[in-house]
Amino acid sequence: MEPRVLSGDQKLVERCLQGDDTAWEAVVNSYGKRIYNLGYRYTSRREEAEDLTQEILVRVYQNLKSYRAESGSLQNWILRVARNLIIDHYRQVRRYPQAGGSEELETMNIHDDKVPNPQRAFEQVEASRFLRDGLQSLSPELKEAIILRDLEGLAYNEMAELLSVPEGTVKSRINRGRLELAKLLIKRRSQRAM
Amino acid sequence: MDCSKVEQWLSEYMESSLPPGDMEGVKKHLETCPGCSALLAEMQSVLALCHRYPSLEMDPDLTERILLRTSGRPRTLSFKERFIQSFVRPVLTPRFAVGASLATLFLILMVNLMIPRMSEAVSTLSSRGLLGVVDQGVRGLYGEALKAYETKNEWQAQFGRFRTNAWNSLRSIKEQMNEPVEGRKKSQEGEPRKIAPKEKSSALWLWSA
Numbered sequence: 001m002e003p004r005v006l007s008g009d010q011k012l013v014e015r016c017l018q019g020d021d022t023a024w025e026a027v028v029n030s031y032g033k034r035i036y037n038l039g040y041r042y043t044s045r046r047e048e049a050e051d052l053t054q055e056i057l058v059r060v061y062q063n064l065k066s067y068r069a070e071s072g073s074l075q076n077w078i079l080r081v082a083r084n085l086i087i088d089h090y091r092q093v094r095r096y097p098q099a100g101g102s103e104e105l106e107t108m109n110i111h112d113d114k115v116p117n118p119q120r121a122f123e124q125v126e127a128s129r130f131l132r133d134g135l136q137s138l139s140p141e142l143k144e145a146i147i148l149r150d151l152e153g154l155a156y157n158e159m160a161e162l163l164s165v166p167e168g169t170v171k172s173r174i175n176r177g178r179l180e181l182a183k184l185l186i187k188r189r190s191q192r193a194m
Numbered sequence: 195m196d197c198s199k200v201e202q203w204l205s206e207y208m209e210s211s212l213p214p215g216d217m218e219g220v221k222k223h224l225e226t227c228p229g230c231s232a233l234l235a236e237m238q239s240v241l242a243l244c245h246r247y248p249s250l251e252m253d254p255d256l257t258e259r260i261l262l263r264t265s266g267r268p269r270t271l272s273f274k275e276r277f278i279q280s281f282v283r284p285v286l287t288p289r290f291a292v293g294a295s296l297a298t299l300f301l302i303l304m305v306n307l308m309i310p311r312m313s314e315a316v317s318t319l320s321s322r323g324l325l326g327v328v329d330q331g332v333r334g335l336y337g338e339a340l341k342a343y344e345t346k347n348e349w350q351a352q353f354g355r356f357r358t359n360a361w362n363s364l365r366s367i368k369e370q371m372n373e374p375v376e377g378r379k380k381s382q383e384g385e386p387r388k389i390a391p392k393e394k395s396s397a398l399w400l401w402s403a
Contacts, residue, residue, distance in 0.1 A: 021261075024261070024265050025267075028264075029257070032252050032256075032257060032260070033250075033252045040250055046250075054263065058263055130243070131244065146244070150244035150245070151247055175202060175203075178240055179237065181240040182240050183233070183236075185236045185239060186232070186236050
């Protein structure tokens with residue numbers, strides 16, 4: 001019988017399963033930030049994003065045994081777990097809206113030294129608000145496509161694998177999402193001009 | 195090529211991922227259609243906004259909570275964190291702050307005592323005055339050094355006297371201790387040893403009585 005050749009991801013998972021805590025810590029450090037940001041993009045709330053990150057990584061730890069390198073990269077497998085939990089959370093929140101709590105705004109990285117500080121700060125807040133509100137106005141599918149592609153920088157094939165849809169569908173969703181946001185921006189500008 | 199078709203391809207046109215023929219077709223349409231070109235410009239703005247959207251850093255406490263909840267092992271600290279925990283954090287305690295304040299206060303007092311008042315020299319703002327103050331300071335320091343040297347010599351002399359006295363005392367004690375031992379030796383050599391008469395046993399004493 002030939003010895004099994006393990007991929008990098010599979011080796012890491014094997015080490016985790018053998019009780020190597022440093023390997024698991026490496027997984028948390030590699031994917032924690034991405035999951036946290038993904039949670040934040042969906043919820044716009046830091047606390048909720050933190051809770052989601054914790055739940056997702058606990059779920060990943062409990063289900064490491066079911067990971068198979070043949071079926072895709074560890075990153076996509078973890079993102080799939082994350083996506084499922086985030087969607088569950090989204091449905092739950094939509095069904096039982098939470099009282100209180102405010103959505104936080106992260107200011108954009110707009111570097112323009114010619115613009116005075118208060119104006120720049122105002123523009124940053126406005127840009128953040130526009131993007132957050134724009135994303136909230138999109139349908140879940142389009143929102144997801146924009147988050148994964150334009151905010152998280154996933155490739156088309158990675159998205160297709162993660163969402164279990166053809167690449168053509170991914171491209172179409174991204175285009176529709178961007179178009180809707182662009183139309184929203186035009187509408188907003190015309191309202192301001194009036 | 196009509197507007198609806200161009201709209202479908204705008205994203206791919208932006209990313210230059212359309213086949214060359216389609217790229218050319220969209221480009222030609224955009225040159226003639228202000229609506230679609232405006233839409234493209236807005237899409238580019240949206241994309242720029244998305245790329246500037248900040249990426250959040252994960253709180254180390256969150257990582258710690260996750261690790262404790264899963265593997266049960268706390269996270270490994272980075273070199274910087276270890277340095278802060280080992281050296282900086284102990285320093286940033288109220289006890290250290292009080293100690294540092296007292297030490298600074300003591301240092302200021304010492305400097306004030308040792309160095310003559312510079313304010314006088316500064317108030318005159320003349321090189322002669324400054325030289326005078328510096329000279330005074332040097333003389334003062336020289337005087338202090340001389341005093342310290344004399345004190346040291348005095349202590350050295352006192353210690354020498356003490357050491358001599360101590361040696362003499364020890365020698366006399368030793369001599370006194372040696373004397374009876376020699377006398378006892380002489381008595382053992384010259385005179386026959388006297389054997390003390392044995393006391394009568396209690397039974398013999400009763401008999402004689």
